[in-house]
Amino acid sequence: MRVALLTWDYPPAPSGLSTAAREIAESLAEAGADVTVFTLDRVGRERVEGVTVAGIGLPPDGGLARLRRWGSAGHVAAPLAFRHAILADHARAPFDVVEATNWYAPAALLTGRRDLPLVTRSSTPAAFSRPPAGSLRDDLDGRAADALERRQARGSAGLIANTVEHGAVIARAYGLSGRQPEAVIGLSLPPEIAAAARGALYPEDEGPVRLLFVGRAEARKGFDALLAAVAILAEEARRGGVPAFVLDLVGVPATDLPADIPEAARACIRARGRMPAEDLADAYAKAHAVLAPSRYESFGLVYQEALAYGRPVVACAQDASARRFVGGPGAGPLAKEATGPALADVVRPLLADPALRRTYRTNALAAAGRFSREVLARETLDLYARAIAAAQAHGSARPHSR
Structure with missing residues (x-):
């Protein structure tokens, strides 16, 4: 099977979407598929671990790059670039199927083709990560992005969700x-x-308890609750009420920290920004616990990474994936809600009790490794086959040329 996979970036870019794209691509390649990844974060073509990586980065002085800087209309620039690149390759050697994330709809202009069925694998919708619109322009910009995501999802020949709960959320979000x-x-x-x-x-070893957060400084990730909890616990540590601790923020540069963080909390925080994979591995290895208080995750790769390292995970019960992957196996405590006091209440015992941390570690290790590349590839190829059959049975809304 010849597969085209659309992604905004690809390793070594250290993002969650990049990591997911690599796992999908390489698992399919290991299963015998011919996979070409189209990515906007580079230019040129190379072969990496059995996968063809085609960089289609927009020239900064080109028309699409200029269009991308416009408000609502700018959201069609990337879908246009992906459409042109995919169809050019498709004309030379046809693809059987194309897969793309839903996030900002890179494949919105590739829907409804009988000769090239589209499968959308849904991450978190862009609307879930955006702050409230601060102006009419921001509101229109967000609405345009949401409309493209709905178009792509509704026009797809097949859909993939990471969990049952996530699939239900996606169905409601896109109607x-x-x-x-x-x-x-x-x-x-x-x-x-x-x-x-x-x-x-x-x-x-002796010394401060090392806590780790991996993600972006946004409300969906519970970053506001995290900082509020750190402020509470840092003041308690200053007075000797809890052991000393440090919090490494991976993916968060110092410029993303609010200016009004209390001095005691600021002294505990190390904003380390984005880092390469080997440095992230070192951060996980040195951490006593991972704080991941997301309000919503489509799957939660950070949960899975923390479990693999056997690190206790502090998560939030608001997130269905946290309830399933963290709370279910007892791999860490769940805050009742994503607030500073609720998060501080579940972190406090972890700081004070090494035996409790070791118990959670044991449970985390037992829960790790439930997802493999073999299963990922087998189930993905099965869905591809069903999507191709559905596209051929129903045809497209109008004829397309290659």
Whole structure:
């Protein structure tokens, strides 16, 4: 099967979407598929781990790059670039199927083709991560992005969600009919992460308790609750009420920190920004616990990475994936809600009790490794086959040329 996979970026870019794209691409390649990844974060073509990576980055002085800087209309620039690149390759050697994320709808202009069925694998919708619109322009810009995501999802020949709960959220968000072939498929972890995790001993040395956050400084990730909890606990640590601790923020540069963080909290925080995979592995290995208080995750790769390292995970019960992957196996405590006091209440015992941390570690290790590349590829190829059959049975809304 010849597969085109659309992604905004690809490793070594250290984003969650990038990591997911690599796992999908390499798992399919290992299963015998001919996979070409189209990505906007580079230019040129190379072969990486059995996958063809085609960089289609927009020239900064080109028309599409200029269009991308416009408000609402700018959201069609990337879909236009992806459409042109995909159809050019498709004309030379036809693809059987194309897969894309829903996030900002890179494949919105590739829907409804009988000769090139589109499968959308849904991450979190862009609307879930945006702050409230501060102006009419921001509101129109967000509405345009949401409309493109709905168009792509509704026009897809097949749909993939990471969990059952996530699939239901996506169906409501995009008003889906339920008539498209769909599947629930979890994501695997990169082999090097799994290997590094297996060899990572749990830190037992004296000194501050090391906490780790991996993500972006946004409300969906519970970052506001995290900072509020740190302020509470840092003041308690200053007075000797809880042990000293430090919090590493991976993916968060210092410029993303609010100016009004209390001095005691600021002294505990190390904003480390984005980092390469080997440095992230070191951060996980040195952490006593991982704080991931997201209000919503489509799957939660950070949960899976933390479990692989056997690190207790502090998550939020508001997130269905946290309830399933963290709370279910007892891999860490769940805050009742994403607020500073609620999060501080569940972190406080972890700071004070090494035995409790070791218990959560044991449970985390037992829960790790449930998702493999073999399963990811097998279930994805099965959904592809059903999507192709559905597209051929129903035809397209209008004829297309290659």
